[in-house]
Amino acid sequence: MVRVSDLASKSAAILIVEDDEDxxxxxxxxxxxxxYAAVGVANGLEALxxxxxxxxxxxxxxxxxxxxxxxxxEFRRLQKxxxxxxxxxxxxxxxxxxxRIDADEIMLKPLDIDNFLGIVKQYAGGRGA
Numbered sequence: 001m002v003r004v005s006d007l008a009s010k011s012a013a014i015l016i017v018e019d020d021e022d023x024x025x026x027x028x029x030x031x032x033x034x035x036y037a038a039v040g041v042a043n044g045l046e047a048l049x050x051x052x053x054x055x056x057x058x059x060x061x062x063x064x065x066x067x068x069x070x071x072x073x074e075f076r077r078l079q080k081x082x083x084x085x086x087x088x089x090x091x092x093x094x095x096x097x098x099x100r101i102d103a104d105e106i107m108l109k110p111l112d113i114d115n116f117l118g119i120v121k122q123y124a125g126g127r128g129a
Contacts (some may be wrong), residue, residue: 019064042069048075052081059125080102
């Protein structure tokens with residue numbers, strides 16, 4: 001996974017907000033193998049801190065909903081209130097069928113990787129799938 005300090009050297013950065021370390025690493029690997037830079041954090045609070053401190057905002061946020069600390073619903077509510085962050089598209093990736101949240105995309109786990117990468121490409125550009 002790309003470190004925050006390495007982000008400036010990559011294009012089409014994507015922020016992964018996922019509390020499951022294995023799932024976060026797997027998403028980052030899929031994205032990096034497809035030509036994207038990926039930065040992962042464990043919950044909404046870490047995501048807000050990263051975004052507010054960042055000089056280069058990601059082109060897409062991939063957001064889990066059920067997380068310890070700050071969950072995805074609270075993160076999204078606060079993101080939409082912050083004028084610096086509100087414009088960043090959000091793809092929710094969740095196992096919760098029927099989840100209600102204001103997001104640009106919602107995908108259910110387990111992911112169809114080709115569909116996932118197609119959606120990423122719509123928002124983040126780059127080489128994609």
